[in-house]
Amino acid sequence: MPKDKYIETPDKLLELFKDYVKHERDNPMYKLEYVGKEGRIEKTPLETPITFEGFEVYLFNKEIINDLGDYSSNKDNRYSEYATIITYIRKHCYVHNFKGAAVGLFNPNLIARKLGLTDKVEQTIIEQPIFNLDELSNDNSDSEDLHP
Numbered sequence: 408m409p410k411d412k413y414i415e416t417p418d419k420l421l422e423l424f425k426d427y428v429k430h431e432r433d434n435p436m437y438k439l440e441y442v443g444k445e446g447r448i449e450k451t452p453l454e455t456p457i458t459f460e461g462f463e464v465y466l467f468n469k470e471i472i473n474d475l476g477d478y479s480s481n482k483d484n485r486y487s488e489y490a491t492i493i494t495y496i497r498k499h500c501y502v503h504n505f506k507g508a509a510v511g512l513f514n515p516n517l518i519a520r521k522l523g524l525t526d527k528v529e530q531t532i533i534e535q536p537i538f539n540l541d542e543l544s545n546d547n548s549d550s551e552d553l554h555p
Contacts, residue, residue: 413472
């Protein structure tokens with residue numbers, strides 16, 4: 408007998424994702440800066456990236472589920488009705504992070520790597536001889552001058 412689903416419906420999954428996004432917005436990280444001669448501390452709230460992995464951690468912390476792998480992979484064709492919502496969640500995360508990096512809100516290098524957007528550089532190494540050994544061969548008539 409198959410195990411019950413931890414998240415009963417696609418609508419419930421979408422509702423949980425919206426709760427996660429709201430939670431991230433309502434609980435920013437803070438950058439601490441020391442200002443002035445007296446070193447007064449200022450806390451600047453920072454928006455955090457919305458990620459699929461962050462959503463999974465949020466669900467784990469809420470004791471709902473610790474991994475959405477079965478939902479994402481449609482294990483045993485039991486999660487087909489979730490495919491649209493999973494795709495939406497992944498695209499939402501991608502767009503949020505891409506836009507955040509594009510406007511300088513998030514570190515562009517980190518986000519580019521996370522999104523798989525890093526430039527691939529192909530290098531070809533060509534070995535070049537330092538000396539022309541053909542000039543030192545016995546076929547060279549000048550070689551007799553080198554060895555009296």
